[in-house]
Amino acid sequence: MKNERKFDARPKVIGTHKFVDDYHYDGMIYGALIYSKVHHGKIRKITYPNDFKLSEFTIVKLEDIPGKILIPEPETDQPFFADKEVFFYGQIILAVAHPNKNILNNFVKKIKIEYEELSAITDIKETLDNKENTFGKQIIIDHRRNVKVEKNWLKTHSVYYTPHQEQAYLETQAMIAKYDEQNEEMFILGTMQCPFFVKEAVETILGDKIKSVQVETSEGIGGGFGGKEDFPNLLAGITALLSFKSKLPVKIVLDRSDDITITTKRHPARIEVETYTDPQTNKIRKMNVDYRLDAGFYQTLSPVVLSRGVLHASGGYNIEDVYIHGRLIRSNTPPNGAFRGFGAPQAFFAIESHIEKIASELKIESYQFRKINIFRKGDEFPSTQKISEDNLFDCFESIVEKSDYLTKYEKYKKFNQTHKDKLGIGLAIGYHGGGYTGNGEKVLDSEIKIKIDKKAIVTIYISNVDMGQGAHTTLAQLFSETIDHPFELTNVHIPNTKICPNSGPTVASRTIYIVGNMVSDLARKIKKDFGFDNLKNFVKQNKQIFPKEFSAKYKPDPNISFDENTYQGTGYKDYSWAACAVELYYHADTYQIELLNCWSMLDIGHVVNPKIAVGQAEGGVLQALAYGSSEFFYKKGFGRMHGFTDYTLPTTMDIPKLFIDFIHTDNEIAKGLGEVPMDYPAPAVRNAFFNATGIFIDEIPLIPETIFHAMKKEKKL
Amino acid sequence: MKISFTLNNKKVSIDTEPTKRLLDVLREDFKMMEVKESCGEGECGACTVLLDDKPVTSCLLNIIHVEGKKVFTSEGLSKKFLGKLLIDCFDETNAVQCGFCFPGFLVTSYHYLKTDGEANLEKIKVALSGNICRCTGYQKIFESVMLACLRNDSTGGKS
Numbered sequence: 001m002k003n004e005r006k007f008d009a010r011p012k013v014i015g016t017h018k019f020v021d022d023y024h025y026d027g028m029i030y031g032a033l034i035y036s037k038v039h040h041g042k043i044r045k046i047t048y049p050n051d052f053k054l055s056e057f058t059i060v061k062l063e064d065i066p067g068k069i070l071i072p073e074p075e076t077d078q079p080f081f082a083d084k085e086v087f088f089y090g091q092i093i094l095a096v097a098h099p100n101k102n103i104l105n106n107f108v109k110k111i112k113i114e115y116e117e118l119s120a121i122t123d124i125k126e127t128l129d130n131k132e133n134t135f136g137k138q139i140i141i142d143h144r145r146n147v148k149v150e151k152n153w154l155k156t157h158s159v160y161y162t163p164h165q166e167q168a169y170l171e172t173q174a175m176i177a178k179y180d181e182q183n184e185e186m187f188i189l190g191t192m193q194c195p196f197f198v199k200e201a202v203e204t205i206l207g208d209k210i211k212s213v214q215v216e217t218s219e220g221i222g223g224g225f226g227g228k229e230d231f232p233n234l235l236a237g238i239t240a241l242l243s244f245k246s247k248l249p250v251k252i253v254l255d256r257s258d259d260i261t262i263t264t265k266r267h268p269a270r271i272e273v274e275t276y277t278d279p280q281t282n283k284i285r286k287m288n289v290d291y292r293l294d295a296g297f298y299q300t301l302s303p304v305v306l307s308r309g310v311l312h313a314s315g316g317y318n319i320e321d322v323y324i325h326g327r328l329i330r331s332n333t334p335p336n337g338a339f340r341g342f343g344a345p346q347a348f349f350a351i352e353s354h355i356e357k358i359a360s361e362l363k364i365e366s367y368q369f370r371k372i373n374i375f376r377k378g379d380e381f382p383s384t385q386k387i388s389e390d391n392l393f394d395c396f397e398s399i400v401e402k403s404d405y406l407t408k409y410e411k412y413k414k415f416n417q418t419h420k421d422k423l424g425i426g427l428a429i430g431y432h433g434g435g436y437t438g439n440g441e442k443v444l445d446s447e448i449k450i451k452i453d454k455k456a457i458v459t460i461y462i463s464n465v466d467m468g469q470g471a472h473t474t475l476a477q478l479f480s481e482t483i484d485h486p487f488e489l490t491n492v493h494i495p496n497t498k499i500c501p502n503s504g505p506t507v508a509s510r511t512i513y514i515v516g517n518m519v520s521d522l523a524r525k526i527k528k529d530f531g532f533d534n535l536k537n538f539v540k541q542n543k544q545i546f547p548k549e550f551s552a553k554y555k556p557d558p559n560i561s562f563d564e565n566t567y568q569g570t571g572y573k574d575y576s577w578a579a580c581a582v583e584l585y586y587h588a589d590t591y592q593i594e595l596l597n598c599w600s601m602l603d604i605g606h607v608v609n610p611k612i613a614v615g616q617a618e619g620g621v622l623q624a625l626a627y628g629s630s631e632f633f634y635k636k637g638f639g640r641m642h643g644f645t646d647y648t649l650p651t652t653m654d655i656p657k658l659f660i661d662f663i664h665t666d667n668e669i670a671k672g673l674g675e676v677p678m679d680y681p682a683p684a685v686r687n688a689f690f691n692a693t694g695i696f697i698d699e700i701p702l703i704p705e706t707i708f709h710a711m712k713k714e715k716k717l
Numbered sequence: 718m719k720i721s722f723t724l725n726n727k728k729v730s731i732d733t734e735p736t737k738r739l740l741d742v743l744r745e746d747f748k749m750m751e752v753k754e755s756c757g758e759g760e761c762g763a764c765t766v767l768l769d770d771k772p773v774t775s776c777l778l779n780i781i782h783v784e785g786k787k788v789f790t791s792e793g794l795s796k797k798f799l800g801k802l803l804i805d806c807f808d809e810t811n812a813v814q815c816g817f818c819f820p821g822f823l824v825t826s827y828h829y830l831k832t833d834g835e836a837n838l839e840k841i842k843v844a845l846s847g848n849i850c851r852c853t854g855y856q857k858i859f860e861s862v863m864l865a866c867l868r869n870d871s872t873g874g875k876s
């Protein structure tokens with residue numbers, strides 16, 4: 001537990017750290033994407049403006065693809081370009097490149113595309129409500145245990161909705177492709193989370209026209225949060241095609257408005273929960289969950305989000321009889337993709353809201369109710385995986401104490417009786433499985449490499465990126481701490497598919513949890529194999545051995561298994577646990593909530609670098625609070641949001657005090673941290689509002705409109 | 718049209734369209750890559766520079782308005798006492814995440830230190846309210862600026 005400083009902090013503050021748009025290559029030209037401005041339609045005619053020299057432009061469309069037209073994804077169903085029909089606002093139809101940015105922009109503005117518009121499904125709630133829109137493979141987790149529902153049991157039923165959320169990384173999507181005609185090689189440089197996915201996409205679109213593809217990330221990656229997991233595949237494919245055709249280096253940097261319109265977002269969800277609770281014991285005995293995600297028009301990676309979603313869908317409670325049905329819904333909107341939390345924030349919003357509903361119907365305090373039902377050691381998930389620790393319970397108890405929940409709850413109850421404005425405090429719990437779901441890590445088969453040179457300088461080679469989470473500093477620190485080697489002598493190489501082995505994508509909270517633990521294991525093995533005490537001295541005395549490379553592969557635990565058909569078994573080997581309390585003030589005249597405080601208690605196991613960990617958790621918590629309280633996206637159709645003026649992000653003036661704490665840090669394993677802070681704060685906001693006003697809200701964000709409608713529904717207006 | 722101004726203490730001039738954005742002039746003509754574009758509409762502050770000692774979003778400013786004025790970018794400020802102090806503080810707290818917003822934060826915090834500099838959280842929040850950071854949750858940025866204010870105080874405001 002040391003607070004080593006980040007490698008890249010100083011150049012980033014000064015601004016000399018390079019992001020994609022800061023790179024230049026000789027002869028480089030600029031590219032732009034032309035996309036559909038209707039939700040569904042047949043393309044009738046494309047007209048290029050006639051006051052430009054068409055021969056100066058490189059234009060690529062579907063028919064220019066020499067390789068395969070579908071982008072490689074867990075579900076390979078999205079083409080790089082639309083063909084004759086477009087299925088969503090934002091679907092790319094063609095791409096253009098030109099040496100001069102201004103000429104390019106003017107040309108692009110004047111391209112006219114005529115459509116025959118067709119009917120489209122774009123209203124989010126209507127789409128999700130209609131089972132007819134289901135597509136793709138459905139997932140069922142059947143943990144029914146023939147529990148007989150008694151007459152006096154309380155049935156609680158509700159439907160919860162969550163909206164799109166924009167990742168809003170500050171560096172927009174950007175890619176450079178540089179074709180080397182002589183060697184038939186394509187070099188890609190970009191802002192991305194998964195260099196090997198990008199490589200595969202470029203190989204796919206160019207097929208056998210190319211001998212090799214090399215992908216490197218830019219020095220800096222200006223935020224990802226999941227948004228740079230799969231969209232870069234599409235963008236790199238198209239940029240490469242432009243470079244291949246023009247035989248020149250091509251750079252595409254999306255402007256904010258294009259980025260917000262065409263890239264992936266968090267999946268909107270509709271989650272229906274039905275529970276049966278025994279009022280004698282206050283135990284939930286039976287639960288049915290219908291979990292639906294709006295995938296957009298293509299499935300792409302939605303099946304994987306769905307699988308994580310259903311595995312988190314019953315929340316942190318021990319229920320004997322559970323049935324979970326997960327499905328994807330199709331709409332005429334861009335495919336939704338990865339976003340921190342990956343299906344879990346939607347699930348926890350529903351469950352944590354529902355718990356409040358049951359408690360209020362039972363007329364007991366929700367704190368007590370949670371305490372009775374929360375996971376304890378020996379309980380089991382609907383997948384039958386056993387809970388091996390009491391850490392969720394510990395997080396919960398400690399957050400109740402830290403936030404002084406019980407005192408405040410009573411105090412605010414009294415305050416609210418005599419005041420028009422209200423005060424509220426609310427709780428929520430959450431957890432996140434580390435790494436890929438089920439057998440995913442086995443299939444990924446990650447590999448790492450470590451090089452030690454003659455001066456005992458250590459370089460770690462991996463394909464995981466540092467997009468701000470501090471992963472590279474933390475990985476170097478893990479190596480350096482494990483065998484007590486100076487941190488200053490430990491580096492991480494910039495991810496490059498030709499130089500670094502494939503240690504898997506930078507997703508699923510796996511970089512430290514999977515790759516980091518591989519780094520520690522390999523460090524230990526190097527030390528043991530050579531039998532040294534001090535690496536630096538050893539290198540000095542044995543110069544002839546160095547430079548030397550070491551590598552290791554991921555070793556799956558042979559004792560765990562997961563059945564991909566029945567969803568029974570070990571969903572995730574380790575879970576990060578969390579609990580939270582949110583305190584807010586409700587301004588009755590304006591229907592506005594003001595967040596005052598948010599406490600989080602997290603169990604992520606070993607905390608390698610506390611300052612980095614706290615910072616990352618704070619960022620995740622704020623994104624989640626905004627998801628619950630302010631970030632507002634399309635309700636109907638796409639294309640009406642243009643940037644940060646209408647998609648408003650929290651500023652320094654809109655945020656509560658954030659308190660982050662870690663528990664059980666004596667664990668040897670460093671577990672996942674990236675996503676868990678996103679999972680629980682949104683329902684805590686909702687629950688604080690519920691405790692403040694007694695008004696039941698079944699959707700986020702809690703903006704004045706949502707509150708106003710809920711009050712109208714409950715006839716409190 | 719010829720426009721002359723001072724850029725990071727150096728006199729410069731350029732022949733360009735008067736409506737070209739200051740952001741583009743800095744990035745394209747002067748290769749000052751530290752000035753970042755994120756939203757392009759004055760909302761995020763990633764492109765902030767000092768214009769005659771006041772923070773402005775360079776994506777909203779046409780170069781014609783810069784004639785005869787003084788411009789400082791984050792890199793220019795990083796060489797000054799307060800700039801160095803701030804960088805040390807951002808580094809020490811591990812505040813920096815993706816870093817895309819930070820050159821803008823450096824410029825705005827520099828201006829706060831220079832013009833007020835009180836270690837007062839509410840004031841710091843107001844001063845930084847034009848800069849968006851999507852990664853950090855802002856807490857460590859506040860902590861860093863606070864620390865810089867305290868240290869600057871203890872040096873007797875050497876600036």
Ligand code: FES
Nearest residue numbers: 755757759762776
């Ligand atoms: S790019 Fe200028 S304010 Fe966002």
Ligand code: FES
Nearest residue numbers: 815816850851852
């Ligand atoms: S550090 Fe990424 S936006 Fe601020």
